[in-house]
Amino acid sequence: MSSYSTNQFKGGLKILLDGEPYNIVEHEMVKPGKGQAFSRVKVRNLKTGRVVEKTFKSGDSVDAADVMEVDLQYLYFDGEFWTFMEPKTFEQYTADANAMAEAKKWIREQDICTVMLYNGSPLTVEAPNFVELEVTETDPGVRGDTSGGGGKPATLETGTVVRVPLFIDVGDKLKIDTRSGEYVSRA
Amino acid sequence: MVSSWQPVATLDVLRRRAHFNALIRARFAAQQVLEVETPILGRSSCLDPQVPSFELGTESGPRWLQTSPENHMKRLLAAGSGPIYRLGPVFRSGETGRWHSPEFTLLEWYRPGFTDRELMADVAELVAELGGPAVVSSARYGDLIRQQTGLDMHRCSLESLQDWCARNGLTGASQLDRDVLLDFIMGVHVGPALGASGLEFVVRFPASQAALARLDPANPTVACRFELYWQGVELANGFYELSDVAEQSRRFAAESAQRVQAGLPAIPVDQDLLDALAHGLPEVSGVALGLDRLYALLLNCPGIAPVQSFVWDNA
Numbered sequence: 001m002s003s004y005s006t007n008q009f010k011g012g013l014k015i016l017l018d019g020e021p022y023n024i025v026e027h028e029m030v031k032p033g034k035g036q037a038f039s040r041v042k043v044r045n046l047k048t049g050r051v052v053e054k055t056f057k058s059g060d061s062v063d064a065a066d067v068m069e070v071d072l073q074y075l076y077f078d079g080e081f082w083t084f085m086e087p088k089t090f091e092q093y094t095a096d097a098n099a100m101a102e103a104k105k106w107i108r109e110q111d112i113c114t115v116m117l118y119n120g121s122p123l124t125v126e127a128p129n130f131v132e133l134e135v136t137e138t139d140p141g142v143r144g145d146t147s148g149g150g151g152k153p154a155t156l157e158t159g160t161v162v163r164v165p166l167f168i169d170v171g172d173k174l175k176i177d178t179r180s181g182e183y184v185s186r187a
Numbered sequence: 188m189v190s191s192w193q194p195v196a197t198l199d200v201l202r203r204r205a206h207f208n209a210l211i212r213a214r215f216a217a218q219q220v221l222e223v224e225t226p227i228l229g230r231s232s233c234l235d236p237q238v239p240s241f242e243l244g245t246e247s248g249p250r251w252l253q254t255s256p257e258n259h260m261k262r263l264l265a266a267g268s269g270p271i272y273r274l275g276p277v278f279r280s281g282e283t284g285r286w287h288s289p290e291f292t293l294l295e296w297y298r299p300g301f302t303d304r305e306l307m308a309d310v311a312e313l314v315a316e317l318g319g320p321a322v323v324s325s326a327r328y329g330d331l332i333r334q335q336t337g338l339d340m341h342r343c344s345l346e347s348l349q350d351w352c353a354r355n356g357l358t359g360a361s362q363l364d365r366d367v368l369l370d371f372i373m374g375v376h377v378g379p380a381l382g383a384s385g386l387e388f389v390v391r392f393p394a395s396q397a398a399l400a401r402l403d404p405a406n407p408t409v410a411c412r413f414e415l416y417w418q419g420v421e422l423a424n425g426f427y428e429l430s431d432v433a434e435q436s437r438r439f440a441a442e443s444a445q446r447v448q449a450g451l452p453a454i455p456v457d458q459d460l461l462d463a464l465a466h467g468l469p470e471v472s473g474v475a476l477g478l479d480r481l482y483a484l485l486l487n488c489p490g491i492a493p494v495q496s497f498v499w500d501n502a
Binding site: 007017028029030031032033034035036037038040052053054055056057060062 | 284285287356357358359363367370371375378396398414421424475477
């Protein structure tokens, strides 16, 4: 297993702490004029998203987490797992509900997602920043009302409910920002 | 992003900096403290494994960029210089960060006849003259550790310290010795909160962290050493200087042994300093004040880069 010395620490580095993968969010050196230097880091647990502070004695080394980001195509959902494919090698990966917690709200078959692999398995799946999804259910559209005020709920083809302007109708295709979960425009 | 050729500090900051330097020189001149220049490259250097020096090969053998002018200034004091100060660059390898640079400007001065307490008052006056806070307080090292951890640093077991540090974010705490653990508590938990409402001195360091300070004759478990904090930033480190040549020689030997153990390159013991102490160092207190940090705080900068003409990365 490869490892990093504290003097290689920088934002974005993936390390293993107590058997869990973490991403270094922030890194600062703490060094008294005379005395031991430390590396103080803020790290995000890649499984839980929780951010914690840790301090290492300078010069200590930490195991690297085998984490990499790849772009995979979403193939299908079998009722329990979501299957993805590497478009060039056709290698397939299955993601569980934890990894899909956010992405499942937005993605459709064929979509390309950024997947973080930990020891070769999907840890988190990120939907594309913008997706285009059809409205399957909403109150009838109010023609001409483009004020955007108020709005109403609309169910998308993935089952997710978003707030949309009053003029939107069933069958409309909408552009959604998946990071905020908000309606952007008609596609 | 500023282009690499351009200075990092603004010209206005550089003018303020020059003005601060001029005020410091005027203050010392008025008090008959002599400005001295000392070598930047020395035949020896600081042996403390925590204060790493840059080594240079020269045609006369290895030389080290000085981490502080301390040893040379003590040789001047032993030669009868009287009160002296030096304002200039020092070097510490591997120290980079918001408040660190491998090259920085240090103001170091020595006042024969002053105790560490008297020198602290002198430091506070100097900072106030530059526009720093008038509010000054001090806290004992041991009290700060107790307030933070509930532990008595002199009596508590090593395990209880390790346990507290492990529970408070230090990885590998069970492998570490008492001084490293104390450094962690001070550096990470206590220090950032010090000096929030003015200058705050930390006094009565544990004897194991005496560095070049004498131990308190009335209580040899603590050293006559102080540090100054302002807004959570360590600004200065001062000592009632050790003048006992035998004790200095023992500390050098201990540091040399630590270097060997840590696999660090050897640095010859500064025999010239030992000879100077044997000749006789006056009763003297000395302090080193990081000017980049002080100026950054005086000018409300979030780190030292904005007060440096050029920083390590575009030097």
